[in-house]
Amino acid sequence: MGRGGRGGHKKRLMRKDYQGDGKRENAWNEKKTHRADQYLEAGDMHNEAFEEYYKVQDIVPEGEWQEFLDILKKPLPITFRINGSGRFAAELVTKLQTDFFSHFSEGPVMLDGELVQPPRPLPWYPSNLAWHMNFTRNQLRKLSWLAAIHEFMKVANEAGSITRQEAVSMVPPLFMDVQPHHRVLDMCAAPGSKTFQLLEMLHNMEGADSSSGSSTTPSGFVVANDADAQRCNLLTHQTKRMCSPCLMVTNHNGEQFPKITGLQPAPGSAAAAAAAVEAAAAELAGNAAQQQQGEGEVMRFDRILCDVPCSGDGTMRKAPDIWRRWSVNNGNGLHNMQLRIALHAVRLLKVGGRMVYSTCTPNPIEDEAVVAELLVRCKGALQLLDVSDQLPELKRCAGKRKWLVRDKHQWYSNWEEAAKVGFKLDPTMFSSPEKQQLPLERCMRILPHHQDTGGFFVAVLQKVAETPDLPDPSLAHRFTRIITAGRDGRLIKIDGADPHQGAEDAAAYALEAAEQAIAALEAGDAAAATKAANAAAAAASRGGLAQDAATEIYKNQRRYDSQEARKQQQLAKQQQRQQDAATAGADEDAAAVEADADADVQAMEGVETAGDDVDADADAAAAAADEAEGADDAADGAADGKAAWTPSWVRGGGGRGRSGSGRFRGIDPIIPVEDPTIIKMLVDFYGVEASFPLATHLITRSLEAAFPKRLYYVSDALLAVLLADERESLKITATGLKLFERHELRGKELGKCQYRIAQEGLPFLLPHLTKQVIRLPVADFMRLLADRNVPLLIPSSAAGSEAETAAAAAAAKTPSNQVPLSTPSVLKQLEGLESGGAVALLDEEAAQQLGLAVDQAGSGALTANAPLAVSVWRTRASLSVLVAKNECEQMADKVRSAQQRMKQQQQGGKGAAKQAEAVAA
Numbered sequence: 001m002g003r004g005g006r007g008g009h010k011k012r013l014m015r016k017d018y019q020g021d022g023k024r025e026n027a028w029n030e031k032k033t034h035r036a037d038q039y040l041e042a043g044d045m046h047n048e049a050f051e052e053y054y055k056v057q058d059i060v061p062e063g064e065w066q067e068f069l070d071i072l073k074k075p076l077p078i079t080f081r082i083n084g085s086g087r088f089a090a091e092l093v094t095k096l097q098t099d100f101f102s103h104f105s106e107g108p109v110m111l112d113g114e115l116v117q118p119p120r121p122l123p124w125y126p127s128n129l130a131w132h133m134n135f136t137r138n139q140l141r142k143l144s145w146l147a148a149i150h151e152f153m154k155v156a157n158e159a160g161s162i163t164r165q166e167a168v169s170m171v172p173p174l175f176m177d178v179q180p181h182h183r184v185l186d187m188c189a190a191p192g193s194k195t196f197q198l199l200e201m202l203h204n205m206e207g208a209d210s211s212s213g214s215s216t217t218p219s220g221f222v223v224a225n226d227a228d229a230q231r232c233n234l235l236t237h238q239t240k241r242m243c244s245p246c247l248m249v250t251n252h253n254g255e256q257f258p259k260i261t262g263l264q265p266a267p268g269s270a271a272a273a274a275a276a277v278e279a280a281a282a283e284l285a286g287n288a289a290q291q292q293q294g295e296g297e298v299m300r301f302d303r304i305l306c307d308v309p310c311s312g313d314g315t316m317r318k319a320p321d322i323w324r325r326w327s328v329n330n331g332n333g334l335h336n337m338q339l340r341i342a343l344h345a346v347r348l349l350k351v352g353g354r355m356v357y358s359t360c361t362p363n364p365i366e367d368e369a370v371v372a373e374l375l376v377r378c379k380g381a382l383q384l385l386d387v388s389d390q391l392p393e394l395k396r397c398a399g400k401r402k403w404l405v406r407d408k409h410q411w412y413s414n415w416e417e418a419a420k421v422g423f424k425l426d427p428t429m430f431s432s433p434e435k436q437q438l439p440l441e442r443c444m445r446i447l448p449h450h451q452d453t454g455g456f457f458v459a460v461l462q463k464v465a466e467t468p469d470l471p472d473p474s475l476a477h478r479f480t481r482i483i484t485a486g487r488d489g490r491l492i493k494i495d496g497a498d499p500h501q502g503a504e505d506a507a508a509y510a511l512e513a514a515e516q517a518i519a520a521l522e523a524g525d526a527a528a529a530t531k532a533a534n535a536a537a538a539a540a541s542r543g544g545l546a547q548d549a550a551t552e553i554y555k556n557q558r559r560y561d562s563q564e565a566r567k568q569q570q571l572a573k574q575q576q577r578q579q580d581a582a583t584a585g586a587d588e589d590a591a592a593v594e595a596d597a598d599a600d601v602q603a604m605e606g607v608e609t610a611g612d613d614v615d616a617d618a619d620a621a622a623a624a625a626d627e628a629e630g631a632d633d634a635a636d637g638a639a640d641g642k643a644a645w646t647p648s649w650v651r652g653g654g655g656r657g658r659s660g661s662g663r664f665r666g667i668d669p670i671i672p673v674e675d676p677t678i679i680k681m682l683v684d685f686y687g688v689e690a691s692f693p694l695a696t697h698l699i700t701r702s703l704e705a706a707f708p709k710r711l712y713y714v715s716d717a718l719l720a721v722l723l724a725d726e727r728e729s730l731k732i733t734a735t736g737l738k739l740f741e742r743h744e745l746r747g748k749e750l751g752k753c754q755y756r757i758a759q760e761g762l763p764f765l766l767p768h769l770t771k772q773v774i775r776l777p778v779a780d781f782m783r784l785l786a787d788r789n790v791p792l793l794i795p796s797s798a799a800g801s802e803a804e805t806a807a808a809a810a811a812a813k814t815p816s817n818q819v820p821l822s823t824p825s826v827l828k829q830l831e832g833l834e835s836g837g838a839v840a841l842l843d844e845e846a847a848q849q850l851g852l853a854v855d856q857a858g859s860g861a862l863t864a865n866a867p868l869a870v871s872v873w874r875t876r877a878s879l880s881v882l883v884a885k886n887e888c889e890q891m892a893d894k895v896r897s898a899q900q901r902m903k904q905q906q907q908g909g910k911g912a913a914k915q916a917e918a919v920a921a
């Protein structure tokens with residue numbers, strides 16, 4: 001993706017165990033999968049305050065308390081999700097079942113008197129695409145076939161065909177009902193496992209019309225947002241495996257996510273044409289409202305996920321440190337922020353849109369209290385959906401209508417009790433008679449002991465009408481606090497003021513006016529609030545107060561806000577760090593993803609560095625490559641001068657500490673690639689059909705090179721967002737799918753086009769390429785994947801039997817890894833293949849025979865659905881694969897499995913024929 005933030009500080013982002021030799025600890029490493037018990041001994045897993053709190057909250061059904069406590073002390077099993085719902089996904093499931101899990105089919109497997117638990121699909125996850133495994137370290141060590149499963153998972157995880165993810169974390173996206181045309185916002189998205197799921201759903205284009213152009217690209221998009229800039233980088237890495245041009249990563253506080261207005265369909269898109277027709281018709285009919293609509297709409301979302309930062313009390317199994325550091329203040333301290341994020345999500349949601357609120361804590365203050373307050377404030381415009389008939393196999397407890405609130409001193413049953421003495425409590429935390437009427441049992445609480453998972457909370461909400469204005473509840477409340485304090489004489493000191501009666505009256509009036517300001521704020525009337533606040537200030541000064549009451553109010557308000565914001569941020573960060581540190585899996589294992597550092601980019605660096613050398617070991621070179629993409633996008637190409645074209649628009653431009661027009665420092669500009677020379681070069685060299693919107697939908701992040709380093713493709717819908725956001729309110733850290741990358745072969749001739757095709761963009765581009773594509777028979781394709789750099793034998797007149805003879809002669813003499821490609825059909829194709837970037841793909845007939853053919857026009861972006869094709873670089877003497885080794889291995893594995901399956905089918909067929917013959921005889 002086009003990344004805009006600094007990428008050069010990767011080392012800083014890595015957890016300690018990823019630093020040093022630069023080799024990252026593997027997410028599937030057995031050491032990490034059982035980290036939980038490295039932190040604490042079982043005896044340490046005890047916390048009276050925690051136990052008392054949750055017993056009083058009554059979240060565990062009668063008689064199950066001990067079971068609940070016991071499971072919290074056990075490490076979490078491994079769970080993973082097979083990515084995509086494409087046919088390769090089904091194949092992967094088959095492979096798991098036949099190659100690996102078949103060991104369990106002949107009865108229970110015992111080791112040292114202990115049962116080895118067979119892997120099982122999560123019963124509630126659709127199409128058997130999510131699995132659960134629970135092997136002990138001893139079992140992995142002693143059973144080599146178990147270790148092989150683990151190894152396979154590791155490779156598949158790295159190649160992006162599976163994602164290790166905690167079971168409960170897979171739940172919220174399943175209730176989002178995301179469709180390809182939806183605008184989706186993931187408010188608190190990092191490190192991105194749920195974003196990945198949402199993208200898969202967006203790209204599930206089954207049944208969509210794929211007959212023309214880029215119609216395999218969904219018309220919707222996903223904006224993945226996170227408040228933490230460094231975690232946005234992890235998000236980018238994690239979601240990059242999805243290869244989508246429909247993703248934008250942004251870096252905002254969720255509660256301040258900007259409203260974008262003036263959204264117009266992307267120029268040249270079908271939607272733009274339709275809108276133009278509609279606008280013209282409206283003009284003719286003199287329909288003002290419709291005309292206005294044509295002038296652009298406010299961007300609202302169809303789906304919003306609020307997976308808010310929380311105390312993480314449901315994650316004890318993977319973060320056992322929570323036993324030690326648990327405090328009631330953790331949840332209480334986050335409630336306000338959670339509510340503010342959720343309220344803003346409601347503002348950004350379309351009428352008719354759906355929003356899922358989730359946490360990984362069973363704490364009602366962070367769960368039902370937030371949902372109830374949302375419903376009350378929305379006055380019927382937001383409804384809690386009953387989803388009890390969905391995912392019926394998922395065991396869950398109903399949400400609660402009543403709960404209590406505790407501070408570090410005592411319990412309270414209502415705000416009235418707590419208002420005066422409560423320690424850092426807010427009225428919104430409390431249940432109330434009004435809230436008890438709400439159908440809060442429709443919320444879902446997933447308890448760890450019910451299906452051997454972590455704990456989670458999910459509420460599914462729908463906006464059914466425009467909501468009333470939703471002012472920040474904590475703001476009004478804090479004003480009240482300040483005024484109460486003022487009344488008590490604690491805040492507004494009349495230092496040095498004229499002690500006569502008038503001053504006191506004026507002070508009282510000032511306070512009253514301030515109260516009116518609150519009421520106006522609560523009613524969402526900003527103008528009235530300002531007026532009342534000004535009146536307060538005027539009264540204060542009229543009374544001759546030394547300290548202006550209103551100023552004091554505002555000063556304190558600001559002080560309080562920033563202190564509180566800092567505290568909440570620190571708390572959220574601290575909790576996040578602790579969760580991350582203890583996370584065993586790759587799901588929320590951000591550092592692992594970061595340390596991944598673009599395996600394919602690194603692989604390319606490897607090939608580049610090795611140049612023409614036959615033994616290009618991309619992975620060795622990759623280990624040395626420590627610069628992330630974002631960093632060198634901007635630091636690009638000082639040597640080859642500036643870009644030669646003036647773009648019609650540019651977002652940002654400061655970037656990386658340079659001063660400039662960019663609104664956000666450190667964020668690179670986004671620039672459309674409008675240089676006719678570049679577009680023509682790509683179109684001519686690769687034969688890109690006019691159906692692909694190359695001239696309008698390519699962006700880059702730097703103009704500091706005549707030929708920008710990377711060219712990214714953004715979908716229609718995202719282009720429309722970029723164009724609409726004229727004020728640059730969106731802080732975009734990454735967007736777009738990398739399609740081309742400038743190739744650098746030091747001191748070597750680059751041929752007619754300096755751009756190679758990026759593997760991640762290949763599935764999108766391939767259906768539109770008419771040149772530089774070479775189709776290989778199975779053996780050659782497998783060889784290319786294995787050796788990754790094969791020599792070519794191309795006599796100038798290579799053709800027919802002469803070439804065959806030459807190739808055979810060469811084959812007889814050369815060591816196996818030096819044998820040039822010699823299949824006549826390949827030699828023929830090589831004749832027409834220019835030096836430079838190209839695509840090598842499995843010959844369609846072979847793919848058909850193996851049942852691996854993909855409807856290219858309809859392949860969409862899903863990695864799992866992608867055709868068997870690799871980006872290559874052709875020189876006069878060799879063909880080099882520009883794809884990471886593990887990805888090549890995965891592809892080879894797919895072919896081998898298909899071959900095996902075909903063999904079995906043939907054998908089955910022969911057997912049946914023999915049987916039939918015998919019967920006939």
Ligand SMILES: C[S@@+](CC[C@H](N)C(=O)[O-])C[C@H]1O[C@@H](n2cnc3c(N)ncnc32)[C@H](O)[C@@H]1O
Pocket residue numbers: 169187188189190191192193194195225226227228231252253254255307308309310337341572576587588
């Ligand atoms: C529970 S994690 C999200 C996990 C993520 N949804 C996933 O499935 O991978 C909460 C995230 O919220 C982010 N965050 C904290 N405060 C935030 C705020 N005010 N607005 C948006 N995101 C915030 C944290 O940086 C953290 O990445």
